Each structure stands twice: as C-alpha cells, then as structure tokens.
Amino acid sequence: MTSNVDDVQERVLAEILSRNAATEYLRDCGGPIDRATFRAMVPVVSYDALKPYIKRIANGDRSPVMSTHPVSDFLTSSGNSGGERKLIPSTAEEGRRRQLPFGLLKAVMNLHFPGLDKGKGLYFLFVKSETKTPGGLTAWPMMTSICKSEQFKDPLRDHTSPRAAVLCADTSQSMYAQIVCGLCQRHDVLRVGAAFASGLLRVIRFLQLNWEQLAADIEAGTLAPCASDASVREAVAGILRRPDPELARFVRDECRTGEWAGIVPRIWPNARYIDAIVTSVSK
Numbered sequence: 307m308t309s310n311v312d313d314v315q316e317r318v319l320a321e322i323l324s325r326n327a328a329t330e331y332l333r334d335c336g337g338p339i340d341r342a343t344f345r346a347m348v349p350v351v352s353y354d355a356l357k358p359y360i361k362r363i364a365n366g367d368r369s370p371v372m373s374t375h376p377v378s379d380f381l382t383s384s385g386n387s388g389g390e391r392k393l394i395p396s397t398a399e400e401g402r403r404r405q406l407p408f409g410l411l412k413a414v415m416n417l418h419f420p421g422l423d424k425g426k427g428l429y430f431l432f433v434k435s436e437t438k439t440p441g442g443l444t445a446w447p448m449m450t451s452i453c454k455s456e457q458f459k460d461p462l463r464d465h466t467s468p469r470a471a472v473l474c475a476d477t478s479q480s481m482y483a484q485i486v487c488g489l490c491q492r493h494d495v496l497r498v499g500a501a502f503a504s505g506l507l508r509v510i511r512f513l514q515l516n517w518e519q520l521a522a523d524i525e526a527g528t529l530a531p532c533a534s535d536a537s538v539r540e541a542v543a544g545i546l547r548r549p550d551p552e553l554a555r556f557v558r559d560e561c562r563t564g565e566w567a568g569i570v571p572r573i574w575p576n577a578r579y580i581d582a583i584v585t586s587v588s589k
Contacts, residue, residue: 316341329370353392360393366441380445405457419578425496428466428488430509432477449501466491468541481512483538487545495574499581506582517561525554
C-alpha cells in the first residue's frame with residue numbers, strides 16, 4: 307500500500323466515485339467517473355458550499371444526498387476555526403474504518419518497542435456531550451464517537467482506565483478516576499498518552515493541583531466524594547481494592563518537591579514512550 311501510493315489512491319477514488327455515482331452532490335458536479343473527470347468537475351469548496359446538503363441530511367432527508375450509504379451520525383468540529391461547530395456526515399462503514407489505525411499503531415510501535423503486550427497503556431480519554439439533529443441523528447465529537455463505539459471495548463482491555471471512567475461525562479471526575487487507576491498500576495504502564503499533547507499537559511496540571519487528595523484516597527483505599535458517579539466508583543473499586551500507604555507515601559514524596567520536570571518517567575518508570583497528537587497549534 308505504501309510502495310504504490312499513486313495507484314492505490316486512484317483505485318480508492320474510483321471505488322468512491324463508482325459507489326456514489328447516484329448521489330445528488332456528484333450529479334450536481336456533472337457525474338465524474340475517474341480521477342481526470344473528478345479533477346475537472348469537482349471543485350475545492352468551503353464548508354458553506356456543502357452546508358445546504360448537510361442541513362437536509364441533518365433535518366431527516368434519507369435520500370442519497372452525499373452518500374449512497376446511509377448517514378449514521380455526524381461528527382462535530384471543535385468550533386475553534388469559526389465559533390460554530392460544523393457537522394461532518396459519517397456512515398457505519400466509516401465508523402468501523404476509524405478503528406483501524408489503533409491496531410496499526412500498536413503493531414508498528416511494537417516493532418520499535420517489543421513487549422508492549424506485556425503491560426498496559428495509561429491513556430487519558432474523555433467524552434463530550436452529544437446532541438441530536440432535527441432528523442434524529444447523533445452529533446458528537448470524533449473521540450466521543452470512538453470511545454462509545456462497540457469496537458472500542460477491545461482496545462480498552464490493555465488500558466489502566468476502566469471504561470466507566472472514560473465514559474463519565476464529568477471531565478473532572480473522569481480525569482480523577484483515570485489518574486488514580488494509573489497510579490495504582492504504575493509499574494504495569496508501558497505507554498502514556500492522550501488524544502492531544504495539550505490534553506496530557508492538562509493531566510499533569512490536574513495532578514499538580516490534586517496530588518494530596520489522590521494520595522489520601524490511595525492510603526485509604528477508597529475514592530473521595532469528589533468522584534460521585536456511581537458507575538465510576540464501582541469500576542475504580544475493582545482497582546483501588548485496599549489501602550496502600552506505601553504508594554501514597556511515594557506519590558507525596560514525588561509531588562511535594564514541586565519538581566515537575568520528568569514527572570512521567572519518575573511515576574511510571576516502565577513507560578517507553580508518550581503517545582499524543584501534536585498538531586494544529588494556535589499561536
């Protein structure tokens with residue numbers, strides 16, 4: 307696939323055009339059938355040019371407006387570029403395809419860091435609120451759609467965070483529970499990550515502000531009332547099984563010094579690398 311990129315890209319485009327030849331959008335563009343006609347007929351456009359088509363789908367139009375496969379949901383943009391969140395139509399097939407990079411990433415990284423299957427990943431993943439369009443389709447951020455998908459249950463098996471902690475809508479409770487679980491399993495952690503590097507920085511800041519309470523919970527063997535979600539408390543109880551004064555003392559010793567440079571390898575000494583996206587940085 308990577309040695310014949312141009313041939314693969316042309317074949318994929320041909321499959322897309324063939325499958326979606328009956329869509330209203332491609333018909334409006336003149337019905338391109340191959341790469342040459344696609345280049346000539348389909349313009350590069352802004353979101354505003356597609357918005358009328360997207361709005362019809364969101365309002366319940368089930369005809370093949372932009373895809374012959376039924377639109378199953380909408381992904382939402384962050385809204386950082388213009389204030390209004392954009393709706394990106396998605397299909398069930400596309401949802402399944404979004405899971406594939408996780409398996410590929412794991413296989414590639416295992417070539418460089420053998421033995422990753424012998425430990426766990428401390429990944430800080432969070433969901434955001436979802437809405438319904440007038441036509442009844444779910445609109446949600448991409449990471450939320452991934453975390454709530456059935457296909458994502460399997461990758462979480464080798465994560466330190468229980469699924470209930472990841473799916474908790476309260477970001478503060480979710481982060482608190484995920485850090486507790488990561489601390490309790492600190493020797494099992496072989497990789498640390500978040501969706502974006504900025505998210506990992508927020509985790510470190512959260513640890514700076516809450517390490518005393520985290521250490522107290524570990525020492526007591528139970529979560530503080532700040533984590534009030536019943537499903538989160540039940541899931542974390544399976545990991546925070548007993549009081550651990552030794553671990554609590556370690557957390558206090560590492561955090562009270564105020565030396566935060568290098569905190570990740572000090573707390574998680576077996577971590578091999580940090581996994582995070584570093585892009586789209588606003589200046």
